[in-house]
Amino acid sequence: MNRKIIVLDTTLRDGEQVPGAKLNMQQKVEIAQQLKRLHVDIIEAGFPASSAGDFQAVQEIARSVGDSVTITALARAVKNDIDAVYESIKLAQNPLIHIVLGTSNIHVEKKFNRSKEAVMQMGVDAVKYAKTLLPNVQYSTEDASRSDFEYLWKTIEAVVKAGATMINVPDTVGFAVPEQFGDLIRRLNERLKNLNENVVLSVHCHNDLGLATANTLSAIKNGAEKIECTINGLGERAGNTSLEEVVMALKVRESFYNSYTDIQTKELLRTSRLVSHLTGLDVQVNKAITGENAFAHSSGIHQDGLLKDKQVYEIMSPEDVGAESMELILTARSGRHAFKNAVEKMGFATTDAADFEQLFGKFLALADAKKEVYDHDVFYLVTSHRTLNESEKHLYELESFQVVSNDLHPTATVQLKKGSETMTGSAVGDGPIDALYSVIKSLVGLEVQLKDYKINSLSRGKEAIGRVNIRIEYEGKTYSGRAMDTDIIKASANAFLNGINAVLLELVKA
Numbered sequence: 093m094n095r096k097i098i099v100l101d102t103t104l105r106d107g108e109q110v111p112g113a114k115l116n117m118q119q120k121v122e123i124a125q126q127l128k129r130l131h132v133d134i135i136e137a138g139f140p141a142s143s144a145g146d147f148q149a150v151q152e153i154a155r156s157v158g159d160s161v162t163i164t165a166l167a168r169a170v171k172n173d174i175d176a177v178y179e180s181i182k183l184a185q186n187p188l189i190h191i192v193l194g195t196s197n198i199h200v201e202k203k204f205n206r207s208k209e210a211v212m213q214m215g216v217d218a219v220k221y222a223k224t225l226l227p228n229v230q231y232s233t234e235d236a237s238r239s240d241f242e243y244l245w246k247t248i249e250a251v252v253k254a255g256a257t258m259i260n261v262p263d264t265v266g267f268a269v270p271e272q273f274g275d276l277i278r279r280l281n282e283r284l285k286n287l288n289e290n291v292v293l294s295v296h297c298h299n300d301l302g303l304a305t306a307n308t309l310s311a312i313k314n315g316a317e318k319i320e321c322t323i324n325g326l327g328e329r330a331g332n333t334s335l336e337e338v339v340m341a342l343k344v345r346e347s348f349y350n351s352y353t354d355i356q357t358k359e360l361l362r363t364s365r366l367v368s369h370l371t372g373l374d375v376q377v378n379k380a381i382t383g384e385n386a387f388a389h390s391s392g393i394h395q396d397g398l399l400k401d402k403q404v405y406e407i408m409s410p411e412d413v414g415a416e417s418m419e420l421i422l423t424a425r426s427g428r429h430a431f432k433n434a435v436e437k438m439g440f441a442t443t444d445a446a447d448f449e450q451l452f453g454k455f456l457a458l459a460d461a462k463k464e465v466y467d468h469d470v471f472y473l474v475t476s477h478r479t480l481n482e483s484e485k486h487l488y489e490l491e492s493f494q495v496v497s498n499d500l501h502p503t504a505t506v507q508l509k510k511g512s513e514t515m516t517g518s519a520v521g522d523g524p525i526d527a528l529y530s531v532i533k534s535l536v537g538l539e540v541q542l543k544d545y546k547i548n549s550l551s552r553g554k555e556a557i558g559r560v561n562i563r564i565e566y567e568g569k570t571y572s573g574r575a576m577d578t579d580i581i582k583a584s585a586n587a588f589l590n591g592i593n594a595v596l597l598e599l600v601k602a
Contacts (some may be wrong), residue, residue, distance in 0.1 A: 095351045097342065098292065098318035100134040101127050101335060104153070105166055106426040107326030108138070111570045113371040114594065117149045122475065124153040125159070126366050127323075129439050130359040132335075136190065136320070141167065141176040149254035150180040158184025169193040178225045188228040188258075191218050195244050196235035202549060212247050216254045223255035230258035232296065237261075237268040237276065245283060252284070258292040259284065260320065263307055266300025266330060272296075274310035282314030294318035297333045299325060304333040309341055311352055323367040324375055326381065336413070338358045342453065344407055361414035362439055362471075369475055372561040372572040374546070381413055394511065398493040421466060424459035431455050434470050449478050461578045462557070469557055472576055487593040488536060490585050497524040502529040508535050524581065529588050536592050540564040540571075547580055560587040566595045 093271040100313040104120055107113070115123070120137070127135050135157065152164045163184040167173035169191050181187040193215045194203055200211050215231065222229045231251045236244055248259050261280065263273060273295075281293050295311040295318070305571050308319050325334035339355045346352060364382035368375050377384040424431060431452060432442050442448045454473060459465050491507040491514065504527035505518040517535045522525030529542060545564040549556040558580035573591025577583040 093350075094346065095317065096311060097316075097351050097353050098133045098294070099335065099339070099353050099355060100136060100164070100294070100318060100320045101130075101132040101322065102136040102296075102320050102332065103127070103322040103326055104149075105136040105138050106320075106328065106332055107322040107367075108371075109328045110326055110331075110371070110373065113326070113373055113572065114389040115370060116597075117145070117152055119370045120149045121152055121156050122359070123323075123367060123370060124157050124161075126363050126439065128157040128360070129356065130363050131356045132161065133354065134164055134188065136166065137163050137181070139166045140180040141173040147176060147180050148396075150177075151183070154181045154184040154187070158187070160185075162186045162188050162228075164188035164190045165485050166190050166192060167218075167222075168216045170351045171218075171221060172220060174222050174225070176352070178222075182226075186228070187226055188230055189222045189226050190230045190232065190260075191222060192232040192262075193218070194234040195239040196240065197240065197245050199235050208243055210445055210475070212243075212250055215247060216250050219251045219254040219256050228257050229255060230260055230294070232260040234260055234262055235264040236266070237263040237273060241279070245280065245315050248284065249287060252288055252291055256291065258294055260294040260317065260318075261311075261316075261407060262296040262320075262535065263298055263304075264296075265305065268297065269301075269303060269581035270306045270310035273307045274314040277311040277316050278314040292317050294320060296320035298327065299330040300331060300335075302330070304331070305337045305341070308333045308338050309349070312338075312342070312349055317540055323363055324373070324379070326367065326371065326373065333378070337602060340381050340408060340413065340424065343412075357412055358414040359439065365471060369472060369559075369574075372563075374548070374561070374573045416538075421464050422455075422459065422470070424456055424465060426459075426465075431470075434467070435474055438467070438471055438474065440474050458557075458578075472557065472559070476576065487596055488580070488589050490589060493528070493585055494581070495524045495528055496583050502527045503530050506531045506533070506535065508589075525584055528581065528585055532585065532588055532592070538592055538595060540566045540592065540595065543570065545584075558583050560584045562587045562591055564588070564591045564595070569598075571595050571598075 104123060108115055111463045124135055137150040137153040138146045140150045150165045163181045165177045167177045174189060176187040177189050194200060200208055204211050219229055219231055233244055233247055258476060284291055284293055293316050295308055295316045297307040318337060321335035321338060322332040325333055339353050342349050342351050342353060361382055364375060375383055422434060423486055435442055454477060458473060489509045491509045494505045496503045500523050501520045503520050507516045515535050517531045519527050519531035521530045543565050546561045548559050557576050557578055559576040560583040564571050570593050571594040573587045575586035575590055
């Protein structure tokens with residue numbers, strides 16, 4: 093009989109720890125709503141003790157999607173962290189407290205500077221306290237893959253007896269290899285089921301050696317009942333286990349793993365694109381499942397085989413992951429019904445009539461500028477509209493600009509608006525973008541450094557929308573900004589302004 097594997101998505105906690113990938117509350121809620129459409133079982137919504145903003149975002153996610161998805165958040169093994177998690181998630185129908193504490197020698201000795209017994213007792217006390225607040229408590233044995241097995245097991249045994257309902261075994265630094273990690277999970281699973289068969293065994297793998305997906309699948313084969321993943325494999329350093337890779341591996345090789353998930357796989361590509369757009373982190377073109385070339389075939393031999401039978405070179409169809417083969421091209425004359433159908437096909441709600449009219453107005457403006465509007469365009473139009481932060485909107489805005497490009501003195505003139513104040517300035521630079529960014533820096537009075545500048549076309553056609561992603565550095569911290577427009581110079585200016593606004597928002601909170 094096939095086992096159901098519980099899927100916890102930690103894109104909004106571990107995934108957001110990527111430098112420059114900070115999301116605002118509206119963006120986090122938008123991703124959480126898409127994760128709900130994806131049918132993940134648990135959303136780890138953040139680390140509420142880290143900041144007031146993270147606490148509020150977790151709380152809003154619990155309110156927004158906690159009716160049908162289990163909501164959890166991370167806590168260290170201290171009372172204040174556990175209280176912050178409880179207060180932020182308690183509105184969800186099935187909240188879960190997640191406690192993490194290291195078990196490897198290097199964590200115990202270097203991080204805590206305590207004895208192993210004292211650290212274990214910290215974990216036990218934390219679980220006992222969490223159980224007074226909620227019935228469901230997950231305990232993560234941080235750096236488990238580098239821990240002494242008997243100490244690891246004693247810790248698990250102690251926290252289970254204290255009331256933990258889930259035990260998570262992380263490969264925190266991506267040190268594990270599939271054979272050893274699978275064996276570790278098998279040994280723990282055998283002991284855990286003898287101790288308490290109702291406790292769920294979970295894994296959380298990092299990708300430092302490129303083995304996160306392989307280690308997770310090995311763990312499932314050896315008894316793990318729950319997996320922790322992120323969309324696009326986001327996360328610190330080389331990232332986490334990619335949700336889409338594990339889910340599709342279980343689906344395509346179900347007879348081997350004898351396991352399945354409840355994930356709606358046709359939402360995978362849409363979810364990947366949403367996370368990529370909002371974080372500003374592109375998916376590599378050859379990324380498994382969701383990369384642009386994942387279903388592309390350029391070899392003549394491959395194309396010949398595919399024309400004869402798709403199964404010759406395809407183990408899954410593009411439609412399985414939401415890469416629809418049919419696309420309806422919209423124009424300014426398509427009307428509300430056609431546009432509404434396109435928006436709903438992508439999984440977005442259109443029940444708010446006033447909001448839809450605003451969105452339709454933006455569509456008409458885009459259609460006038462672009463003539464033909466494709467699925468990519470609609471997707472980015474909706475996500476930009478839905479995740480616009482009002483406080484950001486009223487920081488710096490681009491009123492008008494003029495750029496002169498030549499090989500002598502590229503010049504930019506910019507007019508910005510901040511509240512009721514308007515400011516204008518000009519600058520020269522090494523090129524048009526350098527001139528544009530120089531004048532914006534002088535007008536806002538912030539000495540930021542441009543670290544990265546990327547521009548892509550979002551769809552085909554000579555009027556294709558250009559998306560600009562930038563990363564800037566201010567006082568040692570990285571911030572991202574992104575914008576899109578059919579005018580790539582305008583998109584470049586707005587992306588830079590959005591990055592500066594992100595800096596200013598953090599300065600105000602501080």
